[in-house]
Amino acid sequence: MCGIFCLLSLSPSLFEWDKTVHEHLKRRGPNLSQDLTVRGACYQCLFSAHVLHMRGLLTSQPVQDSSGNVLEWNGEIFGGLPVMPEENDTAVLSQRLSSCNSPSEILSVLSTVQGPWGLVYYQKAGDYLWFGRDFFGRRSLLWKFDAEVNTLTLTSVAAHSSGPDQPSWQEVPAVGVYRIDLKAVSEAGSVMFEVYPWAHGGNDVSSCYETMLESVPGGCTAVMNQSGLVLASPVCPLNISIPKSLNEKEIHPNSQSCVKDLEQLLASKEKNDEVNHLISVLSEAVRRRVQSLPFRVQENSPPANNQASVAILFSGGIDSMILAAFADRHIPAHQPIDLLNVAFKQQEPKKQKESAKKPRKHKNKPTDPKTDGADSRTFSPFDVPDRITGRAGLKELQDLNPERRWNFVEINVTQEELQQMREERICHLVHPLDTVLDDSIGCAVWFAARGTGFITEDSDQRPFTSSAKVILTGIGADEQLAGYSRHRVRFKMSGHEGLIQELAMELGRISSRNLGRDDRVIGDHGKEARFPYLDEDVVSYLNSLPMWEKADLSLPRGVGEKLLLRLTAKQLGLGQSAVLPKRAMQFGSRIAKMEDKHEKASDKCTRLLTG
Numbered sequence: 001m002c003g004i005f006c007l008l009s010l011s012p013s014l015f016e017w018d019k020t021v022h023e024h025l026k027r028r029g030p031n032l033s034q035d036l037t038v039r040g041a042c043y044q045c046l047f048s049a050h051v052l053h054m055r056g057l058l059t060s061q062p063v064q065d066s067s068g069n070v071l072e073w074n075g076e077i078f079g080g081l082p083v084m085p086e087e088n089d090t091a092v093l094s095q096r097l098s099s100c101n102s103p104s105e106i107l108s109v110l111s112t113v114q115g116p117w118g119l120v121y122y123q124k125a126g127d128y129l130w131f132g133r134d135f136f137g138r139r140s141l142l143w144k145f146d147a148e149v150n151t152l153t154l155t156s157v158a159a160h161s162s163g164p165d166q167p168s169w170q171e172v173p174a175v176g177v178y179r180i181d182l183k184a185v186s187e188a189g190s191v192m193f194e195v196y197p198w199a200h201g202g203n204d205v206s207s208c209y210e211t212m213l214e215s216v217p218g219g220c221t222a223v224m225n226q227s228g229l230v231l232a233s234p235v236c237p238l239n240i241s242i243p244k245s246l247n248e249k250e251i252h253p254n255s256q257s258c259v260k261d262l263e264q265l266l267a268s269k270e271k272n273d274e275v276n277h278l279i280s281v282l283s284e285a286v287r288r289r290v291q292s293l294p295f296r297v298q299e300n301s302p303p304a305n306n307q308a309s310v311a312i313l314f315s316g317g318i319d320s321m322i323l324a325a326f327a328d329r330h331i332p333a334h335q336p337i338d339l340l341n342v343a344f345k346q347q348e349p350k351k352q353k354e355s356a357k358k359p360r361k362h363k364n365k366p367t368d369p370k371t372d373g374a375d376s377r378t379f380s381p382f383d384v385p386d387r388i389t390g391r392a393g394l395k396e397l398q399d400l401n402p403e404r405r406w407n408f409v410e411i412n413v414t415q416e417e418l419q420q421m422r423e424e425r426i427c428h429l430v431h432p433l434d435t436v437l438d439d440s441i442g443c444a445v446w447f448a449a450r451g452t453g454f455i456t457e458d459s460d461q462r463p464f465t466s467s468a469k470v471i472l473t474g475i476g477a478d479e480q481l482a483g484y485s486r487h488r489v490r491f492k493m494s495g496h497e498g499l500i501q502e503l504a505m506e507l508g509r510i511s512s513r514n515l516g517r518d519d520r521v522i523g524d525h526g527k528e529a530r531f532p533y534l535d536e537d538v539v540s541y542l543n544s545l546p547m548w549e550k551a552d553l554s555l556p557r558g559v560g561e562k563l564l565l566r567l568t569a570k571q572l573g574l575g576q577s578a579v580l581p582k583r584a585m586q587f588g589s590r591i592a593k594m595e596d597k598h599e600k601a602s603d604k605c606t607r608l609l610t611g
Contacts, residue, residue, distance in 0.1 A: 075117025137511020
């Protein structure tokens with residue numbers, strides 16, 4: 001992974017670094033930093049890259065080849081292009097791009113890559129600047145144009161500024177890749193770029209173009225490329241078939257769900273085949289992400305056995321439990337896996353305050369596994385729902401593999417620390433997103449990814465900070481398998497047709513709603529977010545299935561939504577976690593309880609303006 005930055009200047013004047021942006025970029029890439037300037041007749045480009053060593057041998061960026069081409073690559077190649085364990089994917093991609101002589105050849109190479117990426121590529125022959133994000137937008141890339149000094153800036157992460165006259169940052173829409181003809185820019189004195197869109201199955205290219213136009217920086221213009229070239233979609237189109245009989249099912253949303261419901265459904269051979277296929281593609285997606293790690297030559301000592309290379313954002317819910325179960329398959333048995341569980345401090349109930357003089361157990365003492373964790377001990381202000389289900393999930397994983405060392409990291413956040421770190425760091429990372437929901441999730445993910453908390457061993461608690469550079473997250477499961485409560489609302493109102501439309505929209509907007517923000521927030525710790533549920537093969541398989549095979553919202557909560565994933569969990573040997581209803585991170589971690597109860601998720605968040 002990398003923090004990448006490119007400043008295109010159309011004037012001869014020297015440009016100054018924004019120190020805050022530079023600091024954010026260095027935290028994303030603490031292993032190597034390097035700057036490179038390319039000058040043309042009437043333009044200059046400053047490239048700055050900050051590398052987090054994740055693949056093969058440590059390779060500095062920006063990479064400049066023998067022809068003068070320059071690549072900044074913030075991505076991972078998990079398939080499509082062959083990358084050997086000792087090879088660095090940045091070097092592999094640079095070599096492939098250097099042999100391209102036309103736009104169609106560059107698009108062909110980028111279309112082949114499976115994995116998350118954001119890139120900036122200077123093509124010396126013809127004076128072109130290419131940039132863009134992968135199909136899902138799993139890596140952040142921001143842009144802004146400053147008309148006063150005639151500069152276009154591209155960067156992985158920016159900084160929040162409160163000045164009214166400051167040009168605003170926006171996320172580069174993940175609708176394709178963009179090309180600037182630097183010769184034409186020099187002559188015109190303004191920035192125009194061509195768009196080469198992703199081919200979204202049956203989606204209308206013009207709708208992608210309209211989405212992109214909404215985010216074009218002021219002072220810039222965009223045109224669809226005249227040759228009609230597109231990037232090949234890495235996933236198959238969404239199955240939109242709707243048998244009439246399914247819309248006539250009676251809905252039972254309030255029935256009690258249990259593991260037996262799933263066992264009965266698993267008895268169906270057809271359903272079993274689908275579960276086994278999902279296990280195959282999802283297991284492989286996790287394997288790619290937990291085994292693509294820095295290459296170590298033999299004379300170097302391996303990492304200490306008590307230090308994990310991989311961590312999971314862990315609530316004990318079905319999404320994170322399945323990731324943990326698959327990670328267990330593919331990570332060597334002697335290496336621990338860190339389970340990062342975040343909780344925000346809650347007020348003590350009044351009835352507990354009355355007996356405050358009585359001796360209290362340590363607030364973070366582990367739960368008796370025979371109970372749910374809340375009734376067996378004195379109140380802890382960090383016993384939020386995700387902490388309780390997290391402990392229960394830990395017990396399931398320990399039963400699944402008692403030989404594995406599972407580091408359940410209890411990350412406890414107070415109001416004071418939340419306010420301090422939001423103002424110092426998080427408000428810049430969430431930017432340019434600005435809603436209450438962005439604040440809640442951005443803060444929760446930032447503290448979780450930092451991995452600083454406590455672990456309990458033999459009833460003794462000690463401070464602990466996760467060493468893992470790779471963090472697996474469960475994002476993408478709800479968007480594809482109807483996991484949110486709003487999906488039930490849509491299904492009740494509009495049946496399967498409405499539900500399919502809702503899910504198509506969910507996956508289409510995931511880059512702008514979630515992924516850029518999460519990449520910036522997690523990357524701030526010099527760690528890399530990896531998204532197995534958004535692996536191209538996983539998405540293609542789920543897209544190929546009719547809706548009723550993935551989710552059956554006529555069944556009760558805890559069974560019907562994400563039905564196929566719940567059946568998968570049962571097949572993997574998981575228990576009660578397979579039927580836990582969806583609980584959003586902001587509610588499960590209780591960060592939402594720390595703030596104004598009258599806020600709506602879509603409201604602009606004034607707390608993010610403190611920076």
